[in-house]
Amino acid sequence: MSLRIVVTVKYVPDATGDRHFADDLTVDRDDVDGLLSELDEYAVEQALQISENSDDDVEITVLTVGPEDAKDALRKALSMGADKAIHVEDDDLHGTDAIGTSLVLAKAVEKAGYDLVISGMASTDGTMGVVPALLAERLGVPQVTLLSEVSVGDGTVRGRRDGDAASEQLEASLPAVVSVTDQSGEARYPSFKGIMAAKKKPVQSWDLSDLDIDEDEVGLENAYTTVDSAAERPARTAGTIVKDEGEGGKQLAEFLAGQKFI
Ligand SMILES: Cc1cc2nc3c(=O)[nH]c(=O)nc-3n(C[C@H](O)[C@H](O)[C@H](O)COP(=O)(O)OP(=O)(O)OC[C@H]3O[C@@H](n4cnc5c(N)ncnc54)[C@H](O)[C@@H]3O)c2cc1C
Helix, strand or coil: CEEEEEEECCEEECCCCCCCECCCCCECCCCCCEEECHHHHHHHHHHHHHHHCCCCEEEEEEEEECCHHHHHHHHHHHHHCCCEEEEECCHHHCCCCHHHHHHHHHHHHHHHCCCEEEEECCCCCCCCCCHHHHHHHHHCCCEEEEECEEEEECCEEEEEEECCCCEEEEEEECCEEEEECCCCCCCCCCCHHHHHHHCCCCEEEECHHHHCCCHHHCCHHHCCCCCCCCCCCCCCCCCCCCCCCCCHHHHHHHHHHHCCCC
């Protein structure tokens, strides 16, 4: 038996960098360092663990929709141990919203061939957490999201989703889409051997025409949501410092009452 896993990974601006909006109010991705979205490292890790725990012939493909530099995110995932990569890149994708992104991902996943899609719980820049569900809807397959534990066996994906009040044991027949949380286990660091091996692993590049997607289905002009304005968040103030000279407790209570916290 073989198992084809596609892991969707997003290339995001480095959160420690100076992230800002470009003139067209999209996130400026040009002069900001980017990297593999940290929450997608957990998705890659779970795919590798499924492969290591399986007797089947498992193939892991990592897939990203993004600008040229997004190749760095694919290289990182390949150096962790994924087998091959697909990069969907096209100038007309600039400013694409979640609806458009899910269309491009669905077409790419179908073209690549898959049994299981694994996504992160959310990206670390848009943070919407909706793409896995949109993707499952477009593919017409079940979705099992926000799993803290996942396994595959006998044509079924199983997992545990931890909520505040209870944990759920969930399962779905393959093909399916799942997303995993940051509680699903530490993501491995690429070994030197892994980094060297990644340089030789195949990265396919596709554009919109390869996926039969029309430019008026994606891009900023065709987004369902638009950003009207963006303003710098006010710099954090030092805050109120209470020097306790015997009245500290009273001053604190007055401050909390003043803020309507109590
Ligand atoms: C600050 C900011 C605000 C935004 N606000 C909106 C908005 O309100 N409405 C809107 O429609 N769009 C919005 N976008 C655009 C949106 O981020 C992109 O369309 C994005 O590709 C999908 O949304 P997300 O990053 O929130 O994904 P999420 O739904 O958070 O992503 C979940 C998972 O889907 C996969 N995934 C997401 N994007 C990609 C990708 N490009 N390639 C491969 N896998 C991917 C990853 O595995 C990821 O972990 C915003 C972007 C930014 C940076």
